[in-house]
Amino acid sequence: IETMTAITLMSYPFEGRPVYLALAPLTHAAGVLCFPIMALGGEVVIMPKPDLGYFLANVQKHKVTHTFLPPTLIYMLLEHEDLAVTDRSSLQCFWYGAAPISPTRLEEAIDKIGPVMAQLFGQSEAPMMISTMSPKEHFGPDGTVATSRLSSAGRPSPLVTVGIMDDKGALLGRGERGEVVIRSSLVMAGYYKNSDATAEASAHGWHHTGDIGYLDEDNFLFIVDRAKDMIITGGFNVYSVEVEQALMAYPGIQDCGVIGLPDDKWGERVVAVVQPHLGADIDGAEVMAFVKSRIGSVKTPKQVIVWDDLPRSKVGKVLKNEIKSELTG
Structure with a gap:
């Protein structure tokens, strides 16, 4: 959790005292994102139920700077009649993650919500921040949306080493597809009372995510599927x-x-x-x-x-x- 908090503070914009709006369950991603906010003495606004109209009202009322929604709720938010009339000027960072997002809908979100969309990729075993993509990384040097990056999971985070491994334990080169493996203090100690699963997940000295992906020439990580899917x-x-x-x-x-x-x-x-x-x-x-x-x-x-x-x-x-x-x- 300390490593995750440090990565978050290094990877995303935080100006002034942050105000974080938590809609999704605090037992999951929305909860652990409270830690970096609290590290800066910020304010956490907790919603009791997932109501998108109330969510937008809270963004305006509390001058929310940071928030998180999974892609499914972002898709619904883009269709909401109150989005266009909500004052969103306080937003610095609108995180999305927990599932793959449609690049088409992400570009729509950048247009309708603002240039504040921020990706995170992780899992319970390595919480939230295996790779990150800050709001500014959604744009190219000329200021236009970097459409080729929108289907990526961002770049490997600070404090995390990412590799791509074949089923024999050999690391693969750029552009080659294999299992995403990592080394970091972000990684869990192991599965509770399950030494066999722990050994399997840490084979060859790397943590195995179970995701299939590749790294491109610019070091952006692309997740192509869960191995089981x-x-x-x-x-x-x-x-x-x-x-x-x-x-x-x-x-x-x-x-x-x-x-x-x-x-x-x-x-x-x-x-x-x-x-x-x-x-x-x-x-x-x-x-x-x-x-x-x-x-x-x-x-x-x-x-x-x-x-x-x-x-x-x-x-x-x-x-x-x-x-x-x-x-x-």
Whole structure:
């Protein structure tokens, strides 16, 4: 927690006495972000329930400087009628994380909320700050939005060493995909009363995140999937996050989850469950054609299912295991 707090204070803007608005549960990301605020003698405003109208009212009333929302709630916030009329001038840093964000919707957030969006990537075993992307890093040297970075998880944090490892324990070079591994005092001591899981997570002297990713030439970290969410269809590896990002660029889709289901022909078939914007009609064939034009036929869902809402955790992550259980019965 000390390391996480230090990384936060080094990586993001803090001018004056910060005021932090906590909407998401304090047991998760929103809670640990209180520590750097309190280290600066700041104020923490805690919301009792996730009401976005009340959230916007609090931003204006308390002159909030820092806040955090998972992507799902940011998507809903962008559609909220009060956003445009809320005074957001006090905001310095609007953190997002806990799940991958759509680059298309992130660019929309930068436009509608302001140049204050700030990414964090971490996990309970290495809280919050494995990599960071400050508000200014969302822009290029010429001041325009750096669109190529918006699908990244930022750069490895100060006090953290990030590597990409193959399944034999060898570190890989730039652009090569493998498991994201880290070394840092940010990392947990181990899993409680589970020495086997601890040994597995710390194999080869690195902490294993379970995420598949790569580092580009500018040292930006790109997470392509959770290892357990990768779909193998017709002998090809399909990363669900890549498919989800393509789906989220479709105008009528508010949120989605991509899973693999058993298939006699392909081994697994790519299936997309999508939540439409309120009042939007989704045509599955049109969606598939749209995704195919962006990422090719192999990665295109063989099936598009429309649900009014998606199962989510308390921090807003789409629960793919629940989607899979519902569809496999």
